[in-house]
Amino acid sequence: MKKTTYTISIYTENNVGLLNRVSQIFLKRHINIVSITSSESEIPDIFRFVIVVNVSKEQVAKLVKQIEKQIEVISVFYHTDKQTIFLETALYKVKSSSLFEEKQIQNIIKDSRANIVTVKPAFFVIEKTGWRSETEDLYEKLKPYGLLQFVRSGRISVTKKSMEISKILNNK
Amino acid sequence: MKKISGAEAIIRCLISEDVDVLFGYPGGAIMPVYDELYKFQKELNHVLVRHEQGATHAAQGYARSSGKVGVAIATSGPGATNLVTGIADAQIDSTPMVCITGQVASYLLGSDAFQETDIIGISTPVTKWNYQITKASEISEVISKAFYIAKSGRPGPVLIDITKDAQFDMIEGFEYKKCINIRSYTPTPKFDKSVILDAVKLINKSKKPLIVWGQGVILGNAEPEFKDFVEKSGIPAAWTILGVSAISTNHELNVGMVGMHGNYGPNVLTNQCDLLIAIGMRFDDRVTGDLKSYAKQAKIIHFEIDPAEVDKNVKVELAVIGDVKQTLKEILPHVKKRKHVSWVNNFRELNKIEFDKVIDQEYNKQHGGLSMAEVIKSINENTDGNSILVTDVGQHQMVACRYMNFNKSKSNITSGGLGTMGFALPAALGAKIGDPEREVIAVIGDGGFQMTIQELGTIFQTSSAVKIVILNNEYLGMVRQWQQLFFDKRYASTEMTNPDFVTISKGYFIDSKRVSKRKDLNSSIKQMLSHDGPYLLEVCVEKEDNVFPMIPSGSSVSDIRLE
Numbered sequence: 001m002k003k004t005t006y007t008i009s010i011y012t013e014n015n016v017g018l019l020n021r022v023s024q025i026f027l028k029r030h031i032n033i034v035s036i037t038s039s040e041s042e043i044p045d046i047f048r049f050v051i052v053v054n055v056s057k058e059q060v061a062k063l064v065k066q067i068e069k070q071i072e073v074i075s076v077f078y079h080t081d082k083q084t085i086f087l088e089t090a091l092y093k094v095k096s097s098s099l100f101e102e103k104q105i106q107n108i109i110k111d112s113r114a115n116i117v118t119v120k121p122a123f124f125v126i127e128k129t130g131w132r133s134e135t136e137d138l139y140e141k142l143k144p145y146g147l148l149q150f151v152r153s154g155r156i157s158v159t160k161k162s163m164e165i166s167k168i169l170n171n172k
Numbered sequence: 173m174k175k176i177s178g179a180e181a182i183i184r185c186l187i188s189e190d191v192d193v194l195f196g197y198p199g200g201a202i203m204p205v206y207d208e209l210y211k212f213q214k215e216l217n218h219v220l221v222r223h224e225q226g227a228t229h230a231a232q233g234y235a236r237s238s239g240k241v242g243v244a245i246a247t248s249g250p251g252a253t254n255l256v257t258g259i260a261d262a263q264i265d266s267t268p269m270v271c272i273t274g275q276v277a278s279y280l281l282g283s284d285a286f287q288e289t290d291i292i293g294i295s296t297p298v299t300k301w302n303y304q305i306t307k308a309s310e311i312s313e314v315i316s317k318a319f320y321i322a323k324s325g326r327p328g329p330v331l332i333d334i335t336k337d338a339q340f341d342m343i344e345g346f347e348y349k350k351c352i353n354i355r356s357y358t359p360t361p362k363f364d365k366s367v368i369l370d371a372v373k374l375i376n377k378s379k380k381p382l383i384v385w386g387q388g389v390i391l392g393n394a395e396p397e398f399k400d401f402v403e404k405s406g407i408p409a410a411w412t413i414l415g416v417s418a419i420s421t422n423h424e425l426n427v428g429m430v431g432m433h434g435n436y437g438p439n440v441l442t443n444q445c446d447l448l449i450a451i452g453m454r455f456d457d458r459v460t461g462d463l464k465s466y467a468k469q470a471k472i473i474h475f476e477i478d479p480a481e482v483d484k485n486v487k488v489e490l491a492v493i494g495d496v497k498q499t500l501k502e503i504l505p506h507v508k509k510r511k512h513v514s515w516v517n518n519f520r521e522l523n524k525i526e527f528d529k530v531i532d533q534e535y536n537k538q539h540g541g542l543s544m545a546e547v548i549k550s551i552n553e554n555t556d557g558n559s560i561l562v563t564d565v566g567q568h569q570m571v572a573c574r575y576m577n578f579n580k581s582k583s584n585i586t587s588g589g590l591g592t593m594g595f596a597l598p599a600a601l602g603a604k605i606g607d608p609e610r611e612v613i614a615v616i617g618d619g620g621f622q623m624t625i626q627e628l629g630t631i632f633q634t635s636s637a638v639k640i641v642i643l644n645n646e647y648l649g650m651v652r653q654w655q656q657l658f659f660d661k662r663y664a665s666t667e668m669t670n671p672d673f674v675t676i677s678k679g680y681f682i683d684s685k686r687v688s689k690r691k692d693l694n695s696s697i698k699q700m701l702s703h704d705g706p707y708l709l710e711v712c713v714e715k716e717d718n719v720f721p722m723i724p725s726g727s728s729v730s731d732i733r734l735e
């Protein structure tokens with residue numbers, strides 16, 4: 001069956017333990033979570049998980065129903081990449097000496113529209129926000145200069161269409 | 173204002189929820205609650221089981237015979253982990269149950285304290301909901317939520333873990349409000365009128381419709397609506413093992429059981445019907461066999477309360493989501509009154525083949541060792557079809573559920589989805605306490621009996637008049653059957669050298685008897701049934717009988733074997 005990247009958005013009551021409950025649903029079915037983030041949502045006291053998976057349409061529909069069934073989950077939506085605006089943020093820690101000795105690195109940063117977050121005597125930190133392909137591209141380019149550390153966040157995303165979560169809440 | 177302890181608050185919450193019995197076992201982390209139970213013993217009966225697993229199964233038996241929420245209580249650590257099997261069983265069989273566990277004091281959490289286990293983490297995948305209370309002030313609200321969640325919508329088990337300090341802490345102004353709504357939870361989705369009409373169209377124009385119903389009919393208290401629907405539509409109806417007893421065994425449109433050891437007619441004709449109407453069932457693999465060849469020719473309508481069950485295993489044409497009591501009532505006036513005479517006859521003809529090949533041989537057996545079926549026949553002949561049958565897991569379970577006559581709903585209590593050996597003895601005790609007026613007959617294998625045999629102690633202590641029938645084949649029979657059929661008779665670790673069950677029973681002061689001859693069977697069953705109080709009858713049956721019909725796992729329902 002054809003696999004697609006889906007972004008699952010889960011609106012929940014703020015609750016300890018819910019993350020465990022939700023991740024169990026994936027674990028049980030051997031479905032790899034590509035990325036997961038959790039934060040407040042646009043509604044006070046309501047949290048939002050954003051989970052990215054690569055599965056078939058049938059699978060994502062089943063997953064969403066299982067998640068929705070959990071008591072503290074208010075609503076779950078899933079979207080394809082086309083239906084959302086999504087980003088990830090990556091941080092790259094590089095030796096300061098490379099910044100001054102290798103001119104090329106400054107061009108790389110400029111060309112990839114990355115930002116220098118901080119410069120210290122021993123190292124500097126570059127930040128790049130964008131699609132996975134872009135942060136990966138920058139990773140490849142910086143690698144020859146010696147990456148001291150690299151980290152990338154999970155995907156955050158908003159949908160193009162409205163999700164009407166407040167409406168759902170008002171009807172409950 | 174008067175202050176009460178968290179432990180007392182727990183008891184007051186339970187009383188407010190009309191709980192009249194708890195099944196449990198004490199220990200350090202739950203002692204404050206037990207101390208209150210001592211004070212409230214007039215209001216709340218506590219049944220001391222012999223192992224916490226027994227508490228959960230007893231609570232399940234209680235829930236399923238009474239229709240109320242079963243309550244089990246245990247201490248932290250091993251007490252809590254011993255509950256897990258029963259919780260998993262209740263989850264997969266949708267049994268309303270609330271489990272209360274003690275936990276180490278909140279300031280010790282996460283320190284690997286004595287008898288600390290993360291029961292919230294452990295129980296998460298097998299509970300409908302769980303929660304850890306660390307403050308006495310949370311007790312009232314959380315317990316009311318627990319009961320609401322356990323019994324509403326598709327029922328299930330809830331576990332509430334309560335730290336010891338929360339039990340000791342004093343609270344002011346205790347008040348209990350029953351939970352009636354949780355904004356993130358829709359227990360009973362509203363049904364859609366247009367879907368009802370779509371279903372009606374499919375039903376009214378179908379030529380060879382088949383109903384397969386499950387426990388949802390019983391859990392939804394929809395037996396009358398279901399019967400009306402079956403009778404008006406004239407559609408033959410088959411049951412899953414948890415659905416049986418929703419309409420009586422002898423009903424002319426009851427065509428038997430579907431699934432692995434179900435009847436020949438409904439299994440074969442699943443693959444010939446043009447419309448399959450699934451009601452309150454979830455297409456378990458033991459029901460469907462190979463999905464690739466399951467009812468492919470048919471359109472399928474699924475009446476179901478849990479949207480996550482729709483299209484989970486079997487893709488359906490139409491889902492009627494909602495409470496079956498409502499949706500069936502709604503559909504009834506639109507359904508044409510029909511009789512499907514020749515179609516229903518197809519079931520009879522196929523079931524007749526099964527009768528000749530299988531049923532007659534074992535149910536009406538005349539020579540050789542006793543069959544399990546004969547024992548059920550004798551029970552049928554000596555009861556009025558109104559007793560509660562509690563079965564364990566294995567060959568005896570299949571035989572008992574296939575042959576038992578039921579006239580009344582909530583009469584079959586068995587571990588369906590999990591297949592938990594050891595379920596029956598404690599569940600029978602719970603069932604008897606849940607509905608003391610009814611005769612409760614537990615049919616148990618020699619293997620499963622020894623998994624929770626210690627609950628004979630509980631039965632004795634509570635003088636619960638359950639009748640226990642051990643069908644002793646000296647084998648883990650169901651596994652041996654598979655070894656015979658699929659592993660060239662290599663009987664690896666399935667033969668059992670058993671103790672003397674009659675003597676063991678006597679040791680628990682429960683009257684008992686062993687029978688091995690056909691001529692003594694009926695009188696022994698009579699003696700058991702007329703005995704006042706609990707009774708154990710061990711029946712020595714043929715050792716290497718097999719249960720047929722059988723759909724070998726991975727095969728299609730229509731490839732069901734009669735031998």
Ligand SMILES: Cc1ncc(C[n+]2csc(CCOP(=O)(O)OP(=O)(O)O)c2C)c(N)n1
Pocket residue numbers: 564565566567568569591592593594616617618619620621643645647648649650651
């Ligand atoms: C707790 C548990 N362990 C193992 C099994 C696997 N199992 C299914 S049926 C069965 C044999 C049951 O033997 P017995 O209780 O004697 O019943 P019989 O089949 O002989 O009637 C076994 C071992 C199970 N269902 N449950």
Ligand SMILES: [Mg+2]
Pocket residue numbers: 566617618619643644645646647648649
């Ligand atoms: Mg046996």
